[in-house]
Structure formats: C-alpha cells, structure tokens
Amino acid sequence: MNRTLNSPTTDTEMHPDSGDVDEIAVPVRGKATRPAAAVAELSNEILRSLPPEVLVRLRPQLRSIKLVVGQVLYEPGDDVDHVYFPESGLISLVTPMRNGQDVENTSRGRDGGIGYVEACGSEMMVSRAVVHIEGRAWCLAACDYREVYESSGAMRNLIQRRTEILLADARQGSACRAVHPASGRLGRTLLECYHHTGELRLPLTQEFLAGMIGVGRTTVTHAAGRLQHLKLIRYTRGVVVITDVEGLKRHVCECYEVLRDVRRSILERRPRSASH
Numbered sequence: 001m002n003r004t005l006n007s008p009t010t011d012t013e014m015h016p017d018s019g020d021v022d023e024i025a026v027p028v029r030g031k032a033t034r035p036a037a038a039v040a041e042l043s044n045e046i047l048r049s050l051p052p053e054v055l056v057r058l059r060p061q062l063r064s065i066k067l068v069v070g071q072v073l074y075e076p077g078d079d080v081d082h083v084y085f086p087e088s089g090l091i092s093l094v095t096p097m098r099n100g101q102d103v104e105n106t107s108r109g110r111d112g113g114i115g116y117v118e119a120c121g122s123e124m125m126v127s128r129a130v131v132h133i134e135g136r137a138w139c140l141a142a143c144d145y146r147e148v149y150e151s152s153g154a155m156r157n158l159i160q161r162r163t164e165i166l167l168a169d170a171r172q173g174s175a176c177r178a179v180h181p182a183s184g185r186l187g188r189t190l191l192e193c194y195h196h197t198g199e200l201r202l203p204l205t206q207e208f209l210a211g212m213i214g215v216g217r218t219t220v221t222h223a224a225g226r227l228q229h230l231k232l233i234r235y236t237r238g239v240v241v242i243t244d245v246e247g248l249k250r251h252v253c254e255c256y257e258v259l260r261d262v263r264r265s266i267l268e269r270r271p272r273s274a275s276h
C-alpha cells in the first residue's frame with residue numbers, strides 16, 4: 001500500500017509522490033466567525049449538527065485539505081492524531097486480512113467522519129482509512145478536537161449518538177449479508193454511497209463493491225447486471241451511474257429504510273433523563 005498521508009501538517013508527508021503538492025497541501029485555516037456563518041459554509045453533516053457555541057470554538061482549528069484517490073489517512077494500529085470531516089468524496093475503511101486480501105467494510109462521506117470516535121477513546125485506528133473518491137475534507141488536530149469534546153456535554157452526547165448509529169449500521173449490515181440477496185444489498189450500498197457523496201455518478205471498483213456487500217466479483221457483475229436491466233443504474237467498468245433513485249429505493253432490501261429510520265430516531269430522540 002502506498003501510504004500517502006497520515007499527518008497533514010507538512011507538504012511532503014501529505015503527498016510525497018505527487019507533482020500536485022500545492023493544491024493538496026496548502027491548508028485553508030478557518031476564520032473565527034459567528035455561528036450562522038460558521039454553519040453556512042460547511043457541508044459535513046456532523047459539523048453542521050454541532051451546537052453553535054461548539055462550532056464557533058472548532059471553526060478556527062479546521063483546515064481544508066484535498067482528498068486524493070489512494071491516499072491513506074490511517075493504517076490499523078496508527079495513533080489518531082487528526083480528525084477528518086469530508087465535505088465531498090468518499091473514504092473507505094478497509095480490513096487487511098492475514099492472507100494479504102483487503103476487504104472494504106464501510107465508507108464515510110460528507111455525512112460522517114474519520115477518527116472522531118477514536119480520538120475521544122483509545123486514540124487508535126483499527127482499520128485502514130483510504131480515499132476511494134476524490135474530494136475535500138476539513139481536518140483538525142485530535143488534541144484540539146478532544147479539548148472541545150471534553151468541555152461540552154452537548155458535543156459528547158452528539159458523538160455518543162453517532163457512535164450508536166455506527167454500531168446499528170454494523171449490526172444491520174451483518175444481518176443483511178446473512179439473509180438478503182446480492183442485488184438488494186448492492187442497491188443499498190449504492191444508495192448509501194449516493195448519500196455519502198451527493199453524487200449520482202460513482203467511480204466504485206468491483207473490489208470495493210464486492211467487499212461492501214460480502215460477495216465475489218462475479219456476483220457483483222451479475223447483481224449490477226440485474227439492476228441495469230431494470231434501468232435503475234448504468235454500470236461500466238469502474239463507474240456506476242444511478243439513473244433512477246426512487247426506483248432503486250423500491251428495489252433495495254429493507255435494511256436501507258430500517259437504517260434511515262434508526263438513524264433519524266437516534267439523532268432526534270430526547271433523552272428521558274432530560275425530562276426529570
């Protein structure tokens with residue numbers, strides 16, 4: 001694996017093999033600003049959902065970085081020294097197996113982040129985090145993030161809820177792989193990538209899709225062929241275009257709807273302890 005990024009603080013560490021260093025490496029440090037303005041210029045869902053007083057404290061620490069395909073943000077066992085909140089693009093979390101095989105497990109986009117849970121606990125990554133679709137992200141030092149996290153009960157509650165969503169997603173994904181057909185699982189994965197990126201055209205490799213739905217590449221080809229026959233997607237080598245979002249929603253397995261309901265409930269539910 002060509003490791004291209006862990007600490008985004010220096011040009012050479014960020015992307016040593018690229019001639020495109022300037023565009024990648026020059027961070028745009030955020031300005032202190034009022035709450036409404038701070039939210040207006042952010043696309044990342046987690047940052048946008050933070051309490052205004054928290055966002056105002058974090059905003060000057062945020063630096064905008066480019067995400068380049070193949071860029072490794074973390075390897076398993078790395079210290080979490082930075083937290084990433086994508087604005088666009090897609091980052092996949094990969095589990096390297098002892099036989100040398102890499103399995104893509106899950107992905108994160110503008111509705112998630114990398115390192116924001118671990119930075120407040122073990123401070124260690126257990127997966128490889130690698131950019132799968134190029135984009136941009138806000139990046140900040142884990143120590144700055146942790147300082148705000150530890151001083152704000154509202155932020156701790158929000159991150160706790162986000163962690164519950166990740167656990168629910170893992171449990172549902174495990175059940176889904178056990179009982180639901182590949183085409184429904186593929187459709188769900190594609191819709192989720194659409195939500196992560198906001199893009200209907202998704203440059204996703206067969207290996208990525210095979211890992212995400214837990215099948216071999218031949219099964220991915222067959223499942224994609226079925227969705228294409230139904231005119232829900234167009235699939236060429238390495239690129240999937242969703243051509244009918246609403247039609248795809250009707251075709252995917254129940255897990256898509258279940259997880260969206262669970263996510264909404266976890267984020268909106270008022271703690272019972274708050275009413276006492």
Ligand SMILES: [Zn+2]
Pocket residue numbers: 175176177180185188253254255256
């Ligand atoms: Zn399912």
